Amino acid sequence: MQIDVLGAVRARRDDGGPVDLGGPRHREVLARLVAAEGRMVSTDTLVDDLWADPPARAVGALRTFVAALRRALEPDRAPRTPPRVLVTEGTGYALRLPREEVDVHRFEDALARARRHPEAVTGLGAALAAWRGPAYADLPDAAWAGRERTRLEELRLEAVELRARILLDSGEGADLVAGLGAHVAEHPWREPAWALLARALHRAGRRADALATLRRARAMLVDQLGLDPGAELSKLETDILTGSAAAASTSWTGPGIRLGPRTTVDLARTLALAGGDALIHSRRDRLAAIRAAERTGDLSLTARIIGAYDVPALWSRADDPEQSRAVVAAAERTLTALGPGAPADLRARLLATVAVESRSADLSGTEPDRAREAARQAEALARDLADPALLAFALNGVFLQSFTRPGLAATRDRTGREILDLATRHGLPHFAVLGRLIRLQSASALGDLDAATAHADAADHLAATTEAPLVPVLTAWFRARATAARGTEPGGPSAATAAARYRAAEDALRTAGMPGLHRGLFPLALLGLRLLHDRPAPTDPHLDWGPYRPWARPLVLLAQDRTEEARTALTVLPAPPHDHMQEALWCLAAHAAARLGDIETAARAVAALRPAAAEHAGAAGGMLTLGPVARYLSEATA
Missing domain, CATH: 1.25.40.10 (Tetratricopeptide repeat domain)
Known part of the structure; x- marks a missing residue:
């Protein structure tokens, strides 16, 4: 059995023949269980995800869909034998299939392997080739599928860039120019993609085109998106102009993610606003970006990565205390290393991050007075800078540190x-x-x-x-x-x-x-x-x-x-x-x-x-x- 969701939802037998899954609701039930990655999805959640306004007999209809799917997925199962693929668990259902039998899981696993081991790039290329279109393409109106599409599309873009980076690092990649050109044209905000395209052009002996690409990137980022180009683009331009061998190698070193931290944290910030599984993934990706930035030794970059996650926070109890402690520790390390002479905007963002992440209920290891003082300092700096967005972020920290006693x-x-x-x-x-x-x-x-x-x-x-x-x-x-x-x-x-x-x-x-x-x-x-x-x-x-x-x-x-x-x-x-x-x-x-x-x-x-x-x-x-x-x-x- 193979189940594919990177495109329209479908199932295939081992011989490649299609499995008749039934109507759109049947496919959506199966797809929702795929998205849960083996975890149980409760009946109530499935009903809410399938219908914006559930009918009176929604639970009965859901059971009918499940029964039909079980017959389709295990046609040879003997009567009264418990199902082995789509199983009942607790108050809901779960899909029990090896990860290699589901295309989205194969893709995510191939990406994870390539992050850790660049030699796995061939498997990543094969996983990318398996995409037949947008994930869950035949479920355009399902809110849960929309969130998954957003998350998976960003992972696909990361995989495209990671594969290109690995191939260029290994001395290959001159044939990547066409694909990277289309990638940049479609996603002009992805700064690492511009660097990869310039490197591929340089590798193909097109030095002038590589420099023109970097100039185009600068204009695109500054004029159209209002972003200052990062250190990677500037350094690459210098390396190409001077003929340095560094122009052929990656700017990021060490194990773990190879995607530029600036793009990773921008993605994390976007996903955080979507909620659900996307919110959980965003917190993970944010911490990965911070650690990648710290490995570069570039304090200014690290400060900007930490401070870029200015996602509004309302609740005073951290969802992941351990992760919040790690973010606070990184912010404090960066503040110390930068010293009092650091740019005021960087200090304000780092201090606001300390205030926001030091949620009083779950971060008992953080000195409360320090978090409140960080909030006050961030607010004062933001007011002096007259930066409305920065002041709003700083005031978010002030709010979260305003639970010092009842009655406020x-x-x-x-x-x-x-x-x-x-x-x-x-x-x-x-x-x-x-x-x-x-x-x-x-x-x-x-x-x-x-x-x-x-x-x-x-x-x-x-x-x-x-x-x-x-x-x-x-x-x-x-x-x-x-x-x-x-x-x-x-x-x-x-x-x-x-x-x-x-x-x-x-x-x-x-x-x-x-x-x-x-x-x-x-x-x-x-x-x-x-x-x-x-x-x-x-x-x-x-x-x-x-x-x-x-x-x-x-x-x-x-x-x-x-x-x-x-x-x-x-x-x-x-x-x-x-x-x-x-x-x-x-x-x-x-x-x-x-x-x-x-x-x-x-x-x-x-x-x-x-x-x-x-x-x-x-x-x-x-x-x-x-x-x-x-x-x-x-x-x-x-």
Whole structure:
């Protein structure tokens, strides 16, 4: 069995004969499972991916598609014998095929091998030749397929350039001129591609054409794209002019990726805005680009690579703490090496990166004062430089470092207002989205649901025009939070309605590529909903409380009538981390202390919560609510 998705989706038998997969929905189910790379895809996710507005019998239809695909893929399977290719796993389905039997997996593996071992370039050429058109070409309207197409197309372009670089490094490549010329014409923003074309022309004995290509690259980058050419192009031009042998060799050395870091990090920045698997890949590629830049020893290049990933960040808990620590460490190393005399824009971007990546909840190894000071320094430098985009990035760091204590929603709203104003006046659409979401969160924290709803509507409108699919995921959570709050009003929605909206929002978030946000959020939302209606905590053992478990545990134990265990759990409760949920967690501690008569814990909670008396617990993230902080403050005070 061979399955191909690099082009239209198809399956072939070992003899090359086609497998009849059925209709478009059947092919889309198979393709979605291919994209999961052997991981289980839940039934709910498949339904959401197949239908923008799922019909009433969507799950039944999905099962019909799966049954038909199983018959097509394993026609000789005996009755009542479990399938071996398209298997049921947990709450969904998974595709079990060796990677070499799926063209996209063969391609990705060939690219990975060539990155590590240049001698594998022949296999990379064969994998590139297998492309029959855009990936998932017959699924043009599927949102998940669009994200995969974007990711795979960028990998294909990287593979084209990596293959050319390896061949040129090995002394070959004079025959690459035509292919690289077409590649550059189609993708003029890919700076390494211009260098590769110039090197191929030089290798073919066309020195004048090589120099003309570099001049054309400079004009294209500066005049049309507003980018300064990097060190690689400038050095190559000098080497060709002087007849240096270096003109025939790559500018990047050492193991790992051979694609220029500038292009890699630009790609990572673009993919980060797509969410889902693309977001996960973007974080990986960003770190690879930073490490490649550090290996060159070019401090200015390294600083620009680190600072180029100015992706707006909203949540105060890092999705990948280890990776964030690595980025912060690289930024700090580069700052130290550059010294105080470094260009102000480079210092500002590095400092802003430290502030943004030092998320207080997950980077306990980072000195909090250092991160806050980095945010202040980045802001001051950006204001002096009068660079709106840089100032918006620096203010993003200021925002993420503004969770030092409860009660700062109004302060964050001022930051969000300035980011939104900058973005609106200077055409920075993704930071406009960030500004709207910060203001949504602040209004939510202050209990102003009408203002928060207006910001949510505006953010959704911006997301539709900027292709930011993560935004509706976040605003769906806010709308569930608003439903929960309004359920406490006379004639308001029922608790069941609010719970259903939380569940729908949770299903969308599960595949959004933001584990730092996702883990534990849904159980905490359910707990808040129960507290709003004076009901005990949920006790379902399958709930994953994630990082919120220590603060929920005393209330869960109380709901199970395990009072002494609850008392013990409360006595060892740590102070909440300084993030979006700190007011909520202090309120849980206050509520449990009031129930158990723990005066010491109650006093700590009162001292922490007093500045937030006018805010709503848990609402600072705009995604859930436990109700007014004043309620819990009153309980603990009494």
